[in-house]
Amino acid sequence: MENDLIYSDKLVDIDDEGIRLKKYYFPIGMTKFVKFRNVLKMEERQSTLVNGKWRYWGTGDFVTWFPLDWHRSGRDVIFFIQLSTQSTRIGFTVEDSMAFIEAVESKGIRIEKS
Template sequence: MSAGAVSSPFYDDGLIQLDREALTLRRYHFPSGTSKIIPLRDIRGYHVSPLGLFMSRFRLWGTDLRCWLPLDVNRPRKSTLVTLDVRGAFPRPACTPEHPNAFVDLLDELLAGR
């Protein structure tokens, strides 16, 4: 790799990118659809749960007053919700990774190594 080259992300499913520095949730802000970049140092922890059949699975974008979900038109096909505990964030950012096991394993590794 040449000097100044940017390292490739560790996890990227098109909507979620996780690397050594930050977690990026694409299509996060309503109505602009801009990304939210969360520095890893601000993530205090997270909670993994199955997507509820009616409450979260069919919520394509928005909030239930506890967490905020970025736009994901494929969410009804997904099964896992990851809710982040981020310093100063309310409602809590949440996401539905395409490959939840790989995402959570990497998140564990990166949070443990800070």
Template sequence: MGGNLYEDGTVRLDDRGVTIRHFYFPFVSRFLPYERIESVHLGALPDIGGRWRIWGTTDFSYWYSLDLRRPVKTMAIVLEIWGWGRPAFTPKDPDTVASMISAGLARTR
């Protein structure tokens, strides 16, 4: 297992991929290797279906991991992955996490 590059309780990045904490019920993490991620998007959280969505989805286009602090956050990361769904999460430092995931994607291409 590779050493952690970033970890904040909502997400862990290492040299193999991204682990989104509290993704599935009850409190199960989801690991996505960089090879499975098509792209990473950093964007503002919408109020409806975003900031006030602390876990899950409203329309099945995005799936938010559990984050009880999401209502006070403004930015989210959405991963485009091979297969179904778009995992979304709100790390403490979204700019750093997005750039680190982009770097991980570049290494695997």
């Protein structure tokens, strides 16, 4: 049985166990589920060219993977997750960053500002 969602938009869902990143895998757009227990670090960064503002899907540096978001360049912040289960960092955006932050922090995950 699926857990109740505590945050949901067109890009991500959050439930009690973790974050579902929609349209993660290229080119088929399947989701990736990130368990909170596997999160080593989560950061919030200003949306800039260097941080991936124009990276709509995929990677440009083989360090960070971005799920699909055609509107990333208009988002206020970009979030980054480093996991204990993989070396590639995940960079992603959400539709309502303040509600997303509140939902994640309610699960005991601290989001660092960079």
